[in-house]
Amino acid sequence: MNRESKEAAKILIVEDNPTNMGILFDLLEQAGFQTLMALDGKQGLFHAKAALPDLILLDILMPEMDGFETCRKLKADPRTAEIPVIFITALSEIDNKLKGFALGAADYITKPFHHEEVISRVKTHLTLQKQRRDLESLNASKDRLLSIIGHDLKNPINFLMGMSQILSESENGADEAQMREFVRDTYSVSSNVLALLDNLLCWARSQTGELKPAPEIFDLQELVRHQIMICNKNAEQKEIRLKNDVPRDFSVYMDMDMAETMIRNLLSNAVKFTDKGGEIRIFAAEAGDLAEVSVADTGVGIPPEHHEKLFSLQEEKWGPGTAGEQGTGLGLILCKEFVEKNGGRIWCDSKEGEGTTFCFTVPRSAAPQP
Ligand code: MN
Secondary structure (H helix, E strand, O other): OOHHHHOOOEEEEEOOOHHHHHHHHHHHHHOOOEEEEEOOHHHHHHHHHHHOOOEEEEEOOOOOOOHHHHHHHHHHOOOOOOOOEEEEEEOOOHHHHHHHHHOOOOEEEEEOOOHHHHHHHHHHHHHHHHHHHHHHHHHHHHHHHHHHHHHHHHHHHHHHHHHHHHHHOOOOOOOHHHHHHHHHHHHHHHHHHHHHHHHHHHHHHHHOOOOOOOOEEEEHHHHHHHHHHHHHHHHHHOOOEEEEEOOOOOEEEEOHHHHHHHHHHHHHHHHHOOOOOOEEEEEEEEEOOEEEEEEEEOOOOOOHHHOOHHHOOOOOOOOOOOOOOOOOOHHHHHHHHHHHHOOOOEEEEEEOOOEEEEEEEEEOOOOOOO
Protein backbone atom coordinates (compact mmCIF):
# COMPACT_ATOMS: atom_id res chain seq x y z
CA MET A 1 0.00 0.00 0.00
CA ASN A 2 2.53 2.51 1.17
CA ARG A 3 4.49 2.72 -2.05
CA GLU A 4 6.52 5.76 -1.27
CA SER A 5 8.24 4.40 1.77
CA LYS A 6 8.97 0.94 0.37
CA GLU A 7 10.05 1.67 -3.18
CA ALA A 8 13.51 3.16 -3.67
CA ALA A 9 13.46 6.76 -4.86
CA LYS A 10 14.12 7.20 -8.57
CA ILE A 11 16.92 9.59 -9.50
CA LEU A 12 17.76 10.81 -12.98
CA ILE A 13 21.37 11.85 -13.71
CA VAL A 14 21.87 14.11 -16.72
CA GLU A 15 25.60 14.40 -17.37
CA ASP A 16 27.65 14.32 -20.60
CA ASN A 17 30.93 13.33 -18.97
CA PRO A 18 31.08 9.51 -18.72
CA THR A 19 33.52 9.54 -15.81
CA ASN A 20 31.34 11.81 -13.70
CA MET A 21 28.30 9.81 -14.73
CA GLY A 22 29.98 6.59 -13.60
CA ILE A 23 30.92 8.03 -10.21
CA LEU A 24 27.43 9.41 -9.53
CA PHE A 25 25.76 6.22 -10.76
CA ASP A 26 27.83 3.99 -8.44
CA LEU A 27 27.32 6.34 -5.52
CA LEU A 28 23.55 6.46 -5.86
CA GLU A 29 23.13 2.74 -6.59
CA GLN A 30 25.21 1.89 -3.52
CA ALA A 31 23.02 4.18 -1.44
CA GLY A 32 20.02 2.12 -2.58
CA PHE A 33 18.51 4.51 -5.12
CA GLN A 34 17.02 3.57 -8.44
CA THR A 35 19.11 5.40 -11.02
CA LEU A 36 18.38 6.55 -14.57
CA MET A 37 21.00 8.01 -16.91
CA ALA A 38 20.87 10.59 -19.69
CA LEU A 39 23.93 11.79 -21.60
CA ASP A 40 22.51 15.10 -22.79
CA GLY A 41 19.73 17.58 -22.09
CA LYS A 42 17.37 16.23 -24.73
CA GLN A 43 17.61 12.69 -23.41
CA GLY A 44 17.25 14.10 -19.91
CA LEU A 45 13.95 15.79 -20.77
CA PHE A 46 12.72 12.60 -22.40
CA HIS A 47 13.50 10.44 -19.34
CA ALA A 48 12.12 13.06 -16.97
CA LYS A 49 8.75 13.01 -18.72
CA ALA A 50 8.63 9.26 -19.26
CA ALA A 51 9.82 8.09 -15.84
CA LEU A 52 8.86 11.05 -13.62
CA PRO A 53 11.88 10.66 -11.31
CA ASP A 54 11.79 11.87 -7.71
CA LEU A 55 14.87 14.03 -8.22
CA ILE A 56 17.17 15.15 -11.05
CA LEU A 57 20.93 15.69 -10.93
CA LEU A 58 21.68 18.04 -13.80
CA ASP A 59 25.06 18.96 -15.27
CA ILE A 60 25.40 22.57 -16.45
CA LEU A 61 27.96 22.35 -19.24
CA MET A 62 26.64 20.07 -21.94
CA PRO A 63 26.73 20.37 -25.76
CA GLU A 64 23.60 21.54 -27.60
CA MET A 65 21.17 21.98 -24.74
CA ASP A 66 22.97 23.02 -21.56
CA GLY A 67 21.76 22.41 -18.02
CA PHE A 68 20.13 25.83 -17.68
CA GLU A 69 18.05 25.36 -20.81
CA THR A 70 17.12 21.82 -19.72
CA CYS A 71 16.06 23.14 -16.31
CA ARG A 72 13.98 25.89 -17.89
CA LYS A 73 12.15 23.29 -19.98
CA LEU A 74 11.62 21.01 -17.00
CA LYS A 75 10.14 23.86 -14.97
CA ALA A 76 7.89 24.93 -17.86
CA ASP A 77 6.21 21.53 -18.13
CA PRO A 78 3.61 20.92 -15.41
CA ARG A 79 4.44 17.20 -15.40
CA THR A 80 8.06 17.82 -14.40
CA ALA A 81 7.90 21.28 -12.81
CA GLU A 82 7.75 19.97 -9.24
CA ILE A 83 10.68 17.55 -9.51
CA PRO A 84 13.61 18.97 -7.50
CA VAL A 85 16.66 19.72 -9.65
CA ILE A 86 20.19 19.68 -8.20
CA PHE A 87 22.80 21.24 -10.47
CA ILE A 88 26.25 19.72 -10.89
CA THR A 89 28.81 22.49 -11.04
CA ALA A 90 32.51 23.15 -10.54
CA LEU A 91 33.39 24.59 -7.16
CA SER A 92 34.43 27.99 -8.48
CA GLU A 93 31.39 28.76 -10.62
CA ILE A 94 29.53 31.12 -8.28
CA ASP A 95 27.66 32.81 -11.15
CA ASN A 96 26.39 29.45 -12.35
CA LYS A 97 25.14 28.57 -8.89
CA LEU A 98 23.18 31.80 -8.66
CA LYS A 99 21.79 31.40 -12.15
CA GLY A 100 20.73 27.85 -11.26
CA PHE A 101 18.80 29.00 -8.21
CA ALA A 102 17.15 31.73 -10.27
CA LEU A 103 15.90 29.01 -12.64
CA GLY A 104 14.27 27.11 -9.81
CA ALA A 105 17.02 24.69 -8.84
CA ALA A 106 16.68 23.16 -5.38
CA ASP A 107 20.42 22.96 -4.73
CA TYR A 108 23.82 22.23 -6.29
CA ILE A 109 26.64 19.76 -5.82
CA THR A 110 30.23 20.56 -6.76
CA LYS A 111 32.82 18.69 -8.77
CA PRO A 112 34.98 16.91 -7.71
CA PHE A 113 32.31 15.02 -5.82
CA HIS A 114 32.41 14.59 -2.10
CA HIS A 115 30.53 11.31 -1.70
CA GLU A 116 28.82 11.92 1.64
CA GLU A 117 27.83 15.41 0.57
CA VAL A 118 26.17 14.17 -2.62
CA ILE A 119 24.15 11.57 -0.72
CA SER A 120 23.15 14.01 2.06
CA ARG A 121 21.96 16.63 -0.38
CA VAL A 122 19.99 14.09 -2.39
CA LYS A 123 18.37 12.69 0.76
CA THR A 124 17.56 16.14 2.12
CA HIS A 125 15.75 17.15 -1.04
CA LEU A 126 13.88 13.86 -1.30
CA THR A 127 12.66 14.37 2.26
CA LEU A 128 11.65 17.96 1.56
CA GLN A 129 9.77 16.88 -1.53
CA LYS A 130 7.91 14.16 0.34
CA GLN A 131 6.97 16.61 3.08
CA ARG A 132 5.74 19.07 0.48
CA ARG A 133 3.50 16.39 -1.07
CA ASP A 134 2.18 15.25 2.30
CA LEU A 135 1.39 18.84 3.15
CA GLU A 136 -0.49 19.35 -0.10
CA SER A 137 -2.58 16.27 0.44
CA LEU A 138 -3.30 17.20 4.07
CA ASN A 139 -4.30 20.63 2.93
CA ALA A 140 -6.74 19.21 0.38
CA SER A 141 -8.23 16.97 3.07
CA LYS A 142 -8.55 19.91 5.42
CA ASP A 143 -10.39 21.93 2.78
CA ARG A 144 -12.79 19.07 2.18
CA LEU A 145 -13.35 18.62 5.91
CA LEU A 146 -14.12 22.30 6.37
CA SER A 147 -16.57 22.23 3.50
CA ILE A 148 -18.32 19.18 4.96
CA ILE A 149 -18.62 20.89 8.31
CA GLY A 150 -19.70 24.09 6.62
CA HIS A 151 -22.47 22.66 4.47
CA ASP A 152 -23.48 19.31 5.75
CA LEU A 153 -23.44 19.92 9.47
CA LYS A 154 -24.78 23.43 9.40
CA ASN A 155 -27.96 22.63 7.48
CA PRO A 156 -29.30 19.87 9.72
CA ILE A 157 -28.40 21.79 12.86
CA ASN A 158 -30.29 24.81 11.53
CA PHE A 159 -33.20 22.49 10.89
CA LEU A 160 -33.06 21.09 14.43
CA MET A 161 -33.02 24.59 15.90
CA GLY A 162 -36.03 25.60 13.83
CA MET A 163 -37.89 22.46 14.84
CA SER A 164 -37.20 22.83 18.54
CA GLN A 165 -38.37 26.43 18.35
CA ILE A 166 -41.67 25.36 16.81
CA LEU A 167 -42.07 22.61 19.38
CA SER A 168 -41.37 24.98 22.26
CA GLU A 169 -44.12 27.40 21.23
CA SER A 170 -47.21 25.95 22.79
CA GLU A 171 -49.53 28.26 20.85
CA ASN A 172 -48.41 27.05 17.44
CA GLY A 173 -51.76 25.46 16.68
CA ALA A 174 -50.27 22.15 15.60
CA ASP A 175 -52.33 19.10 16.46
CA GLU A 176 -50.93 16.06 18.13
CA ALA A 177 -50.37 14.11 14.90
CA GLN A 178 -48.42 17.02 13.46
CA MET A 179 -46.35 17.36 16.62
CA ARG A 180 -45.55 13.68 16.49
CA GLU A 181 -44.34 14.08 12.93
CA PHE A 182 -42.12 17.01 13.94
CA VAL A 183 -40.60 14.93 16.70
CA ARG A 184 -40.02 12.06 14.27
CA ASP A 185 -38.28 14.40 11.81
CA THR A 186 -36.19 15.80 14.62
CA TYR A 187 -35.15 12.30 15.62
CA SER A 188 -34.27 11.33 12.08
CA VAL A 189 -32.24 14.47 11.40
CA SER A 190 -30.36 14.16 14.71
CA SER A 191 -29.52 10.55 14.00
CA ASN A 192 -28.14 11.58 10.60
CA VAL A 193 -26.02 14.28 12.23
CA LEU A 194 -24.72 11.75 14.71
CA ALA A 195 -23.83 9.33 11.89
CA LEU A 196 -22.04 12.14 10.07
CA LEU A 197 -20.09 13.07 13.19
CA ASP A 198 -19.18 9.41 13.64
CA ASN A 199 -17.87 9.31 10.10
CA LEU A 200 -15.96 12.55 10.52
CA LEU A 201 -14.24 11.27 13.65
CA CYS A 202 -13.46 7.90 12.05
CA TRP A 203 -12.07 9.60 9.02
CA ALA A 204 -9.99 12.05 11.05
CA ARG A 205 -8.50 9.11 12.98
CA SER A 206 -7.77 7.19 9.82
CA GLN A 207 -6.01 10.27 8.37
CA THR A 208 -3.60 10.34 11.28
CA GLY A 209 -2.78 6.69 10.59
CA GLU A 210 -3.78 5.57 14.07
CA LEU A 211 -6.59 3.37 12.80
CA LYS A 212 -5.08 -0.08 12.26
CA PRO A 213 -7.32 -3.01 11.38
CA ALA A 214 -7.54 -5.83 13.92
CA PRO A 215 -9.07 -8.59 11.78
CA GLU A 216 -10.99 -11.45 13.34
CA ILE A 217 -13.40 -14.11 12.19
CA PHE A 218 -17.04 -13.27 12.83
CA ASP A 219 -20.53 -14.14 11.66
CA LEU A 220 -21.58 -11.65 8.99
CA GLN A 221 -25.26 -12.51 9.17
CA GLU A 222 -25.30 -11.54 12.83
CA LEU A 223 -23.50 -8.25 12.20
CA VAL A 224 -25.86 -7.36 9.37
CA ARG A 225 -28.87 -8.22 11.53
CA HIS A 226 -27.67 -5.79 14.16
CA GLN A 227 -27.02 -2.97 11.66
CA ILE A 228 -30.45 -3.48 10.07
CA MET A 229 -32.00 -3.04 13.50
CA ILE A 230 -30.22 0.27 13.96
CA CYS A 231 -31.12 1.53 10.49
CA ASN A 232 -34.70 0.33 10.56
CA LYS A 233 -36.23 3.48 12.04
CA ASN A 234 -35.15 5.62 9.09
CA ALA A 235 -36.14 2.89 6.65
CA GLU A 236 -39.61 2.50 8.19
CA GLN A 237 -40.32 6.17 7.70
CA LYS A 238 -39.87 5.67 3.98
CA GLU A 239 -41.61 2.28 4.07
CA ILE A 240 -38.46 0.64 2.80
CA ARG A 241 -37.97 -3.05 3.51
CA LEU A 242 -34.51 -4.16 4.69
CA LYS A 243 -33.71 -7.82 3.96
CA ASN A 244 -30.85 -9.79 5.43
CA ASP A 245 -30.08 -12.49 2.85
CA VAL A 246 -26.61 -13.31 4.17
CA PRO A 247 -26.46 -17.11 4.54
CA ARG A 248 -26.36 -18.65 8.01
CA ASP A 249 -22.93 -19.10 9.55
CA PHE A 250 -21.30 -17.03 6.84
CA SER A 251 -18.01 -15.96 8.36
CA VAL A 252 -15.59 -13.29 7.17
CA TYR A 253 -12.16 -12.21 8.37
CA MET A 254 -11.88 -8.47 8.94
CA ASP A 255 -11.89 -5.74 11.56
CA MET A 256 -15.36 -5.89 13.08
CA ASP A 257 -15.65 -2.17 13.90
CA MET A 258 -14.73 -1.34 10.33
CA ALA A 259 -17.23 -3.88 9.02
CA GLU A 260 -19.93 -2.24 11.15
CA THR A 261 -19.06 1.23 9.85
CA MET A 262 -19.14 -0.07 6.27
CA ILE A 263 -22.49 -1.85 6.54
CA ARG A 264 -23.99 1.08 8.43
CA ASN A 265 -22.89 3.52 5.72
CA LEU A 266 -23.93 1.36 2.79
CA LEU A 267 -27.32 0.76 4.39
CA SER A 268 -27.97 4.40 5.25
CA ASN A 269 -26.90 5.48 1.76
CA ALA A 270 -29.23 2.93 0.22
CA VAL A 271 -32.10 4.22 2.36
CA LYS A 272 -31.32 7.79 1.31
CA PHE A 273 -31.41 7.00 -2.38
CA THR A 274 -34.39 4.66 -2.44
CA ASP A 275 -37.94 5.85 -2.96
CA LYS A 276 -40.80 5.13 -0.62
CA GLY A 277 -41.87 1.50 -0.76
CA GLY A 278 -38.53 0.22 -2.08
CA GLU A 279 -36.40 -2.65 -0.90
CA ILE A 280 -32.80 -3.07 0.21
CA ARG A 281 -31.19 -6.51 0.27
CA ILE A 282 -27.89 -7.48 1.80
CA PHE A 283 -26.42 -10.76 0.61
CA ALA A 284 -23.05 -12.48 0.48
CA ALA A 285 -21.42 -15.22 -1.55
CA GLU A 286 -18.13 -17.06 -1.65
CA ALA A 287 -15.71 -16.00 -4.38
CA GLY A 288 -12.63 -18.18 -4.03
CA ASP A 289 -10.81 -17.21 -0.83
CA LEU A 290 -12.89 -14.07 -0.61
CA ALA A 291 -16.39 -13.21 0.40
CA GLU A 292 -18.34 -10.90 -1.88
CA VAL A 293 -20.80 -8.82 0.10
CA SER A 294 -23.52 -6.80 -1.66
CA VAL A 295 -25.96 -4.12 -0.60
CA ALA A 296 -28.57 -3.80 -3.33
CA ASP A 297 -31.32 -1.20 -3.43
CA THR A 298 -34.22 -0.47 -5.76
CA GLY A 299 -33.35 3.21 -5.66
CA VAL A 300 -32.81 6.02 -8.11
CA GLY A 301 -29.49 4.71 -9.39
CA ILE A 302 -26.26 6.55 -10.11
CA PRO A 303 -25.23 7.85 -13.54
CA PRO A 304 -22.15 5.95 -14.82
CA GLU A 305 -19.93 9.06 -14.91
CA HIS A 306 -20.28 9.30 -11.13
CA HIS A 307 -19.28 5.72 -10.27
CA GLU A 308 -15.56 6.40 -9.85
CA LYS A 309 -16.02 9.81 -8.21
CA LEU A 310 -18.06 8.23 -5.42
CA PHE A 311 -14.92 7.03 -3.68
CA SER A 312 -12.82 10.17 -4.05
CA LEU A 313 -12.60 12.86 -1.42
CA GLN A 314 -11.81 15.75 -3.68
CA GLU A 315 -14.88 15.32 -5.87
CA GLU A 316 -18.12 17.06 -5.17
CA LYS A 317 -20.97 14.67 -4.52
CA TRP A 318 -24.15 14.71 -6.44
CA GLY A 319 -27.72 15.36 -5.30
CA PRO A 320 -29.54 14.85 -2.00
CA GLY A 321 -31.57 11.72 -1.19
CA THR A 322 -35.08 10.96 -2.40
CA ALA A 323 -36.56 12.69 0.67
CA GLY A 324 -34.05 15.55 0.54
CA GLU A 325 -31.60 13.81 2.89
CA GLN A 326 -28.18 15.39 3.15
CA GLY A 327 -25.13 13.34 2.32
CA THR A 328 -21.45 14.12 2.19
CA GLY A 329 -20.09 11.07 0.46
CA LEU A 330 -17.73 10.66 3.38
CA GLY A 331 -19.30 7.29 4.19
CA LEU A 332 -18.21 5.77 0.89
CA ILE A 333 -14.71 7.16 1.24
CA LEU A 334 -14.48 5.49 4.63
CA CYS A 335 -15.81 2.25 3.13
CA LYS A 336 -13.06 2.31 0.52
CA GLU A 337 -10.34 3.02 3.08
CA PHE A 338 -11.57 0.37 5.45
CA VAL A 339 -12.09 -2.35 2.87
CA GLU A 340 -8.61 -1.77 1.43
CA LYS A 341 -7.07 -1.87 4.90
CA ASN A 342 -8.68 -5.31 5.23
CA GLY A 343 -7.39 -6.63 1.92
CA GLY A 344 -10.52 -6.18 -0.15
CA ARG A 345 -11.96 -3.74 -2.64
CA ILE A 346 -15.27 -1.99 -3.24
CA TRP A 347 -17.17 -1.03 -6.37
CA CYS A 348 -20.59 -0.05 -7.52
CA ASP A 349 -23.02 -1.43 -10.11
CA SER A 350 -25.87 0.85 -10.91
CA LYS A 351 -28.48 1.64 -13.50
CA GLU A 352 -30.36 4.89 -13.40
CA GLY A 353 -33.95 4.31 -12.36
CA GLU A 354 -33.36 0.65 -11.49
CA GLY A 355 -31.20 0.72 -8.42
CA THR A 356 -27.68 0.44 -7.12
CA THR A 357 -25.61 -2.41 -5.76
CA PHE A 358 -22.48 -1.74 -3.77
CA CYS A 359 -20.23 -4.79 -3.60
CA PHE A 360 -17.11 -5.35 -1.60
CA THR A 361 -14.76 -8.25 -1.07
CA VAL A 362 -13.09 -9.35 2.15
CA PRO A 363 -11.05 -12.42 3.07
CA ARG A 364 -13.02 -15.36 4.45
CA SER A 365 -10.20 -16.45 6.70
CA ALA A 366 -6.72 -15.41 7.82
CA ALA A 367 -4.16 -15.76 5.05
CA PRO A 368 -1.94 -18.83 5.60
CA GLN A 369 1.55 -17.93 6.82
CA PRO A 370 4.03 -18.13 3.92
MN1 MN B 1 29.47 18.61 -18.70
